[in-house]
Amino acid sequence: MGLIVQKFGGTSVGSIEKILNVAECVRGEKERGNQVVVVVSAMGKSTDQLVNMAKEISEQPNKREMDMLLSTGEQVTIALLSMALNQKGLEAVSFTGWQAGIMTEPVHGNARISKINTDAVQNQLDAGKVVIVAGFQGVTEDGEITTLGRGGSDTTAVALAAALNADKCDIYTDVTGVFTTDPRYVKNARKLLSVSYDEMLELANLGAGVLHPRAVEFAKNYNVRLEVRSSMEKVEGTVIEGEATMEQNLVVRGVAFEDGITRVTVLGLRNSLTSLSTIFTTLAKNHINVDIIIQSTTDEGAANLSFSIHTDDWIPTLNVLENNKEILAYDQLDAENKLAKVSIVGSGMISNPGVAAKMFEVLANSNIPVKMVSTSEIKVSAVVEEKNMLKAVEALHEAFELGQN
Amino acid sequence: MGLIVQKFGGTSVGSIEKILNVAECVRGEKERGNQVVVVVSAMGKSTDQLVNMAKEISEQPNKREMDMLLSTGEQVTIALLSMALNQKGLEAVSFTGWQAGIMTEPVHGNARISKINTDAVQNQLDAGKVVIVAGFQGVTEDGEITTLGRGGSDTTAVALAAALNADKCDIYTDVTGVFTTDPRYVKNARKLLSVSYDEMLELANLGAGVLHPRAVEFAKNYNVRLEVRSSMEKVEGTVIEGEATMEQNLVVRGVAFEDGITRVTVLGLRNSLTSLSTIFTTLAKNHINVDIIIQSTTDEGAANLSFSIHTDDWIPTLNVLENNKEILAYDQLDAENKLAKVSIVGSGMISNPGVAAKMFEVLANSNIPVKMVSTSEIKVSAVVEEKNMLKAVEALHEAFELGQN
Incomplete structure (x- = not known):
């Protein structure tokens, strides 16, 4: 029992x-x-x-x-x-x-x-x-x-x-489990029989909405064996546990994606030492979640900063930045809407440095410009134009052979 | 404070x-x-x-x-x-x-x-x-x-x-308080500035729905000063306390009424000693509330029994009585629907034996036949035909001068 x-x-x-x-x-x-x-x-x-x-x-x-x-x-x-x-x-x-x-x-x-x-x-x-x-x-x-x-x-x-x-x-x-990508959009999407906590954590954070990241973290910490399954169909679901036992040889386990992304660029930050923390502290106080952050320094010593947010947060972000222009000390603002984030996830990546390179190659071959990039040990995310999102997902799903058992 | x-x-x-x-x-x-x-x-x-x-x-x-x-x-x-x-x-x-x-x-x-x-x-x-x-x-x-x-x-x-x-x-x-009778039906109805717990208890039990009898009983036991008042209009309400301080000289304080009453008559009860308790125990087990009860004995030693119930309970009552005919040992059943109960309430009645007599006189003068009667120390109830209910209420409200301060 x-x-x-x-x-x-x-x-x-x-x-x-x-x-x-x-x-x-x-x-x-x-x-x-x-x-x-x-x-x-x-x-x-x-x-x-x-x-x-x-x-x-x-x-x-x-x-x-x-x-x-x-x-x-x-x-x-x-x-x-x-x-x-x-x-x-x-x-x-x-x-x-x-x-x-x-x-x-x-x-x-x-x-x-x-x-x-x-x-x-x-x-x-x-x-x-x-x-x-x-x-x-x-x-x-x-x-x-x-x-x-x-x-x-x-x-x-x-x-x-x-x-x-x-x-x-x-x-x-x-849904009947965790898929290699969203089956509503990619017909080759395949249900995973098992994923590791860390992979699930990335997939959850990247918008695979079946399970909240916080619960996955808890399960990981206490080693609780999870299974995601359907309440309507009596079929096998996806088991989430310490190691993905069934498919360890696969480097990439899934492709996650999310539209409605806006890239905000702050040009000519005059105090690059403190302004970065000031900007993000101010945004956090206003409950604006920032995802990918990129900073570059110009020849004149001023810095340019780009970060991605949900498009819903664009107006509040604009207000916060403009209202604090004096304190933040920047020259001007720029923004690009209608962007999307496409990510590949898999714990096998840790030992496979070539995975990110392959991702960019696949996107380049599909003529999809990459706007921003972010990596962790078990995922690579690229921000692309919204119109290219599904094309990118399909190309990556295909290239990493996720549709095959 | x-x-x-x-x-x-x-x-x-x-x-x-x-x-x-x-x-x-x-x-x-x-x-x-x-x-x-x-x-x-x-x-x-x-x-x-x-x-x-x-x-x-x-x-x-x-x-x-x-x-x-x-x-x-x-x-x-x-x-x-x-x-x-x-x-x-x-x-x-x-x-x-x-x-x-x-x-x-x-x-x-x-x-x-x-x-x-x-x-x-x-x-x-x-x-x-x-x-x-x-x-x-x-x-x-x-x-x-x-x-x-x-x-x-x-x-x-x-x-x-x-x-x-x-x-x-x-x-x-x-509503703005407790009235001498229901102001929706009797235009002379007057708000009472104070009533005693016992009067309120009778009024509440008799269907003046502003306050639950159980709460009144609780208030009486713990001597809690209650006031019934309007949540919409800022006017004085009705105070409920130990003694009705303001209007003690009035014998009758209010007229309550309720339609949808059925009188059930059980004829020829052969064992008058035990059948009364058997009938009411059986009804109580079936969650049927009985109000007024009248018993009379015939010359042959068998008893006739009448009691009043809510008309909603008539079918269940009929079922209970017929299913238990053997045990209850009676000859036949009879029922009269479309009846109503009209009651006068006032703690002054205790010391005024003539009040009930006056009530019957008023009803007789209005040509209203009385079907059943029940009395307590502070109320008299009469069951009349439904069509006579409001006529009875108005006549009593008038006769006991309740519309006047």
Whole structure:
């Protein structure tokens, strides 16, 4: 008998019908003789509805009260799922974050889990019950309700799996696993049977939205065996673990891509020593996320700086830079919109210095100009024009032979 | 500086606009220099929506999970109201039932409050904050979420007022107070400035829906000064306290009425000694509430029994009686529908034996046949035909001079 943690996201519990489907999925695992803990998100659009109500009251709603409000979303789902299981004759009991002993730091909106008191959950498991836990939420030592921010339910599931020493944590979603690239756009995309934590981390960060990077990091730290699988189709998913056991020989494992990128260029920075940190500190204070950063120095000793942002952030970025022109001490601004980022990912790259070179060769052969580049040990990202994005993805997917088993 | 508990029901918080209006009401009390605790219900129809989702899953949803589900309704309201107050620059903090220390017996769906640990609420009051508490919900010693059933939010407010030793508990509603009779039907209806607990209890039980009888009982036991007032109009409401100080000389204080009554008659009960208790025990087991009961014995020693029920309960009652005909040992059944109950209420009646006589005289003069009668120390109820209900109410309201100050 094993202990399995299952996590179902908002789409998988988006209607009563889907909740009944999830109940069947839970029953299947239970009938295979396993103990089951289920972590669920709020139903489909319900979080958005709650946020909209809050926004009607205040542009910047009190954060403590926002957590109070949003945490009701998952509480609705756990109650309904537990009713569905009990109706099917399966003993189940639901727990809010505080009831499940999910302790967090005293931060609202984006709290990190500090500890899990598993007694209540373990007692119910020992009594033979399915335990359903509200994802995305926790409680501080002082009894304040907190939420975990984006990817919170994934994190709850992984943290519970770690704390309960579960055999496996299954992340159910609306795709059947992790693919070499987005199958909606590239027909040769192939499902990966296994990826390593680090590869998943890069893929997640690069927009392969099936799993939140934070949850992957948690899984890596506590060595929790994850599987991403479909809540609708009964097929094998993708296992995420220490090493990608099945396909180690492959250097590149996937191609990720993302459009809506803007490159901002700041020309003639007169104080290159301090202005770099000043610019990024100022942008961070204004909640603008910067991705790739490139700096070059001109002959006159002034510096030019380019960085990439989401196009959504372009207007706020412009405002921040213009309002602080004196302090930042630069000559002029420039921006290029309609860009995209294409990345290749694979832990095999660490020992294969030629991979980046091959990527640029493939892009050059396809007549795709590269605007910016960024590399890590297990990925290479190139910023290209949006119109070239899919052409680049297909060429790379083909060149690195990702469509073949 | 006083301590005021304010309670706002579902209609008063039914939209964002109404919640902002409630926030103004709270601010008014705060600006008068008082400490304020606010108890709120779920927004308008939100409880119904939650119940409907549960019913889609199960005819009889698991009661524990029903409490888990329904308690989210008030949690949404407390968060939104607290946001609204903070937005207006008034420091506020919201508490769920468990956070506010509302302890209940371990019963789901209809729990009674066993104790209130006021520390958390008192600390926030001492820090100068408005404290907003979710009505209708509590928590058991074991950390299980419970709900208090019908009238639960009124009860939460009164119980908190008692535990905090508040100076007053204001029940805000969509009417301006307690009236001598329903002002929607009788244009001479007059608002009462004060009524006693016992009078309010009878009025509440007789369908004057502004306040739940359970909350009135609680207020009476703990001597909490209640005021029923309007959340929309700034006018004096009705004070409910030990003695009706202002209008003690009036014998009859109000006329209550209710239609949709059915009289059931059971003829030829052969075992009059035991059958009475058997019938009502059987009905109670089937959740059928019986109001007025009349028994008479015939010359042959068999008994005839009449009782009144809500017409909604007629089919279930018929089923219960017919299915148990052998055990109950009766000859035949009879029923009369389209009846109504008209009651006069006033604590002055205790010392005025002529009041009931006057009531029957008034009804007789109006040519209204009386079908059944029931009396208590402070009320007399008569069952009449539905078509005569309002005529009876108006005649009684007139005869007892209730329209005059």
